[in-house]
Amino acid sequence: MNYLSAENLTKSYGDRTLFRDLTFGLSRGDKVAIVGANGSGKTTLLSILAGAMPPDAGLVSLRKDITVGYLDQQPDLNDALTVMEVVLAGESAQLDAVRAYEHALAHDDHAALERAMVDMEKLEAWDYESQIRQILGELGIQDVNQPVSSLSGGQRKRVALARVLIQNPDLLILDEPTNHLDLEAIEYLENFLNTNNGTLLMVSHDRYFLDRVCNQIAELDNGQLFTYKGNYAYFLEKKDEREMAAASELAKDRNTFRRELEWMRRQPKARGTKAQYRIDAFEDLKEKTSGKRNDGDLDLNLRMARLGSKILEVENLSKRFGDKVLLDHFTYTFKRPDRVGLIGKNGMGKTTLMNMLTGQLRPDSGKITTGGTVKFGYYTQAELDMPENQRVIDVVQDVAEVMKLANGDTITATQLLSRFLFDRSKQYDYVSKLSGGEKRRLQLLLVLVQNPNFLILDEPTNDLDITTLNVLEDFLLNFPGCVLIVTHDRYFMDRLVEHVFVLEGEGKVRDFPGNYTDYREWRDSQPKRNADRGVTTASARAASSVSAAKNQTSASGVSPAGNAAKKKLSFKEIREYETLEKEIESLEQRKTEIVGLLNTGGHHEQLTAWAREIDQIDQSIAQKSDRWLELAEYI
Template sequence: MDAVFSGSQKIYQTIKNYEQAVNEYSAHPDDESAINRYEKAEARMNEDDAWNVQSDVKTILTQLKINDYDKKVGELSGGQKRRVALAQVLVESPDLLLLDEPTNHLDFDSIDWLEKYLSGYKGAIMLVTHDRYFLDQVATKIFELSFGKLYEYTGNYQDYVEQKATRVQTEMDAEHKAQQLYKSELAWMKAGAKARSTKQQARINRFNELKENVGNLQVDEDVTVSLGQSRLGKEVINIKDANLTIDNKPILKDFSILIQGNERIGISGENGAGKTSLLNAIAGDIPLDSGIIKIGETVKLAYYRQITEPIDEDKRVISYLSDIGQQVTNNNGEKISVAELLEEFLFPKFMHGTLIRKLSGGEKRRLYLLKLLMEQPNVLLLDEPSNDLDISTLTVLENYVNHFQGTVITVSHDRYFLDKVADRLLIFEGDGKVSEHRGQFSEYLASLAQTRVADKKRIKTKRNDNAPQESAKPKAKN
């Protein structure tokens, strides 16, 4: 709570003092000093009209699943710290709100609330995000930084995709015309053009200018990474009667599931409910309390974890991958060199010799993912892959999964990504309960929203039915 109310505005100090006074009074209700402090804090809340602000703050904290106000920040997980930081900036209601990947480490309920909150926000918002559905709901203008240039688009993500396609096509048409003109002018120059007149010299100057600019167009290419993998049997993972408790918190209760070849399973649900723990159990990192996890004999597993494995920062990009091999085989049996694979995974040639310590965090995560894929697994575990990958890389990964001949299990809250890579869902509801659903994640969320609306109507109707009815007034006698 101290961290959330660390802003400089006077009203936050008023609320903070009131919260402390309430806690002290609750602990020592007969202490005169505690009573006096509480009364003064309550009077100041009235004086500063801070009750609505306090209510708004509690709403923000509740929606971001921050419930233990007395817990120290140092005792929180990385995801919890990010949510406290998000709450800290939201409660201040600034004129300009800068958000860097705000949906990371939020579950789908919190993301849904944040979308609605920001859609009605009175100030200006500038955010960096990979969450494409989030952009659709919140953004009214998009800036794209591409190949050293900044492009501006009006509208949300869908509008951006359409407008970008039009821009790229226009630029490619112009580039084609410029190349045709260049060929024509080159033929004229080779014919022995001489600057005998001002007109000819101007044409030569235009040719030299054209020569410098033609062929420099850079556009994002459609990339498909299709790597071969070993044969996968029908039974991939069989979990029977699994029970798991971590730190006295139930993760799995008598959980059973049969996962077969070429399945696409998405895992989502509440934060801290045990989604990553299930992947860790499948990978053999943690044992079950009871039950069985049987891994098929033909399974070759790769696990993309939330925390990247230790990487030698002084290695060069291409050397890091060369430890796996100099080349790999694609689905067609063709050999692909490490250099070619790097380019397919959005590492242009000039970056191949770059030291890893010079890469951004996202580029390191992309390199780590590529190393795992080079091992050519037939079962892929992905833990929150969209948290640190840009949209271009996510698109490459989505295409890879679509062409992948093995089984993919993905933990994610990214609705767009899950819609692309999963059609069988495991929803962690907390306290060891896991429900299964078929279809896309967005369909599940829509169904969940309808169920909640129906439940609210049913509860309201029940309350009205149980409310005491006013007795009929007796008729007045003549």
Template sequence: MANLLQVENLTKSFGVNSLFDDINFTINEGDKVGLIAKNGTGKSTLLSIIAGDDTPDDGKLIFKNDVTIGYLKQLPQFEPHLSVMDTCLIGDDDQSKAIRQYENALIEGNNEEMTKAIQAMDLASAWDYEERFKQILSQLKIDDFKQRISELSGGQIKRVALAKILISNPQFLILDEPTNHLDIDMIEWLEAYLTRSRMTILMVTHDRYFLDKICSKILELDQKSIFGYDGNYNYYLEKRAERIDAQNAAVEKARNLLRTEIEWMRRQPQARAHKAQYRIDAFYDLKERAQSRNDKGDVELNVKAGYIGKKIFVAHHVSKSFDGKVILNDFNYIFSRYEKLGIVGDNGVGKSTFIKLLLDRIQPDSGYFEIGETVKFGYYCQEGIHFDEGKKVIDAIRDVAEHIYFDEKHHYSASQFLQLFLFSPTDQQKLIEKLSGGEKRRLYLAMVLMSKPNFLILDEPTNDLDIQTLEILEDYLSKFSGCLIVISHDRFFMDRCVDHTFVFMGDGVIKDFPGNYSEYRAWKEAHEKEEATAQKQKAESKPVKPRSNNRDNSQKLTFKEKREFEELTESIDRLTEEKEELFNLFNSGEQIDDVATKASRFEEVKDLLDEMELRWLELSEKNS
């Protein structure tokens, strides 16, 4: 494979903080690469430099000639007054330009301009672009294409940005946390889409199943250097462990050498001490790198949860609706001691609302939650908290507690606890305003755990956390002796941390499944397959029934609707044929008479078909 990108001697610092120093790597055409590093060590900065949004202090990037790049930022921004459709059509790619030219020609009604526009559409293969755009947006659950950007949530804007980039189909796709704000169905769709794609991909993601499924190469940014692994995420874990073992062996060798050198210094004349000092400096440099390299290492994060009684909470006939949408409908449940519950479901079905009801932050329409007297909640919410930005990291954690016990006699100090969450003593003296977004989320998580709850509620805890922090959190939760509720789109995290699952189906329906997410998914696929087989067998064996004059007409078409259904069927066939004729005409390359009128008719036919097919489907379902 030919090189698509060659990175040579790249260096970047912010003030005295060096992110990476003299790094080199190559990305070939067709590579799908995952970039892994701790938060605050330069992942997003490196992506931004490669995408052209930032500049390095030194070094260079060598791209293949005329390569097209698509870059999904963590926090994309668009013009707030534009619609979703207009936003997705703004771009320098050939398809977007051709469609804008075509739309303008339609408005002007000029035959000469329309001819040029149709030729541009042909040349850019843009006739099916709009359909693909709508299909991708629909998969990402953005259905109102005329809605203004100003009316969308941050998560919806991220999905519009993702759709815009996928539609443009760049040669080189750069993704910064693409699974944030996607529900699990969307993630699995995107996973399949990128796996099939021929695009070259460089991504940062905390989703380890996503990373393992898509990427065949891993780059690890660590201690200002870059390390490459030609394999998926599991291969990387294996080889990374081997590398750390080799580094630790080198440290032990250096430690033995240091003992010899110290003894030599004691015996030799002072004039020779500079040689020993050089070796000592070299050893400490190696020791510092190796110790910081072992991010998680032998950490035993085993904090004793506070006592929790037998009664946790009971839901009594709880109902809640928002704007006509049913979230809970006569919900009853007894939560057991030590229960670890995962919650999944589409965006907007009420997962976070359920948590806020439980915590008494909003009130139900009817019913109530009865909470046990010994329950102490620790709540990590999606929105995070508002820090005092002028406060030091160590002071923020000390405001929660000075220490936390891990058994009856032993405890971690606030500083020791922060080190378990990858805040070095130097990092602890930083002002919070100097932290990256991911580092602030990590600090917030440490503060929640430092409060020593016996019932943890984590709402999308994996967003903006690096993989190393997730591993620490998973280790903590595996030993946590209290109760747990987790809302997460991270399938790997859910599989490790929960023992049963609430599936929010919508319309107030909640399915309680006795297993983790992957077990639920396997059950669901098997169940759907069995149902499909049963339906097929039923249809094949179903005898033809004679017509009865005593049918229940309440669910059947009226005479007027039946006539409408027949007319719609005929009209759809006719318009589909007309659409195909016009489409073939535009793609024929022949001279077209009255091209503006024909182009206008083509748009009219598409709109009519959309309306008629929706109505036909509605009547068809009623008639089934």
């Protein structure tokens, strides 16, 4: 069943054509990701397919009987509303019922309340608000009553994502859905999309996410769309085959072009004396060979300032904001070449720690000692403050006119921009004309051009295309200084870091030996009751032991998690487990009774009391179910 069809789409900005006569189709059950280089037009294409932007030419057709949910890269939310009000502002029959119910309650409309309750029961919408809270909580939004105006850019994106997911549309169109999510939220979204039977179209650069969620990859390259049936790993294999075939064809075309060019030069200048068909063929061949381009390689072979033996010592570092403790006596001595990943849920203090290490924020207590040769390069989530009316070349020249490479050679700002894949015409574009990914690449250049030897990278993968990510990874693998990384890109972190700082809450930090996947495997092997405890010296030693055991047993295929002793419940816990089963059953029976009473009607005050009791029962069932599941792991 065809859900979406696009025929002969064309879109240009000024004298730059993003794509011409592009055709695309989407069928029910497809999960398609659009990938491509920064500035290739992915977001523009997605906006056109979602109906948010008109094409210059061509037609987009949607099946009439389907619902569509669209997540923009920069969602527009009403600042006058609360988080819950924004999410309820979506479109679905259940949301309509919830809104009608809330409106009737607020206005003491007895007749409307009775009708709303009937609709709530018919559409099974009584649990809808708790579902909304669950999705928001999984995405890192706990306070559903806070005003949208108080949210950060990342929080606004997560609220917009929750609004789209709760609608459960037939077709989901998502632009960079994993940006601004922490690692656990990404894994939740990954599982949500994998278990959802809907159809998905998205733009993403998260390679693990692409590999695990998508069954098709569409690459937008030089104005053309190449579609591959399979996941991201399959796409890489087939793309390589396509590029090899294209390179061979280009070599043949260029040989032919050279022969035809020689023929054109030998012939008389009067066009009438030459075979017109051959002239036309020559012009076509000229356009074909000049139109083909090599993306080139992003060259990051820049010089690094010398790093001495003393680098960075952190002793008993503490920081809190109000009642929230972010760091509590954190101690660590950085060595060369440390490669550390920093992980934790949003709001745990990752950015706060980085700001303190770089001197942008003072700790409440503790000491940070920085070596005399240390030169920080701090790449932040916030875009650099670059004047939109300034040209790209001028932005770089304001920082450095010339730059030294690792081999001692000197290059100009123009040459440096070329190495960062800004061609000559792009260098003289205004900053306002750059795509989000191009701005991030320019920001990365401005950090590296200062010759840092201690890189602190806060979400460096946001908006960067996959080609740039691969080259950045290779650069960091060979970077001789220290690296501290915060990223939601699990592939990026797994490839680069050697140990991770896990911010676990209440100021506790676990120093775990291994990358992110190592930590997740270890954490999943632990009893749930202990998984969220804070760091102690004993737990740090336990983490080291698990990592060592993992290395020792990997050859034999034995998992250390499989050898972990299973915790036994105490007699008291067994009794609690049995009691919880009965309590949950009793609560569910009471809820059924109240729903029956609601359907019979009654006085307004009584109806309101019953509705509130249902809310209380739902909360109690959720709490008791969580505890029951926790105990059930050890039965």
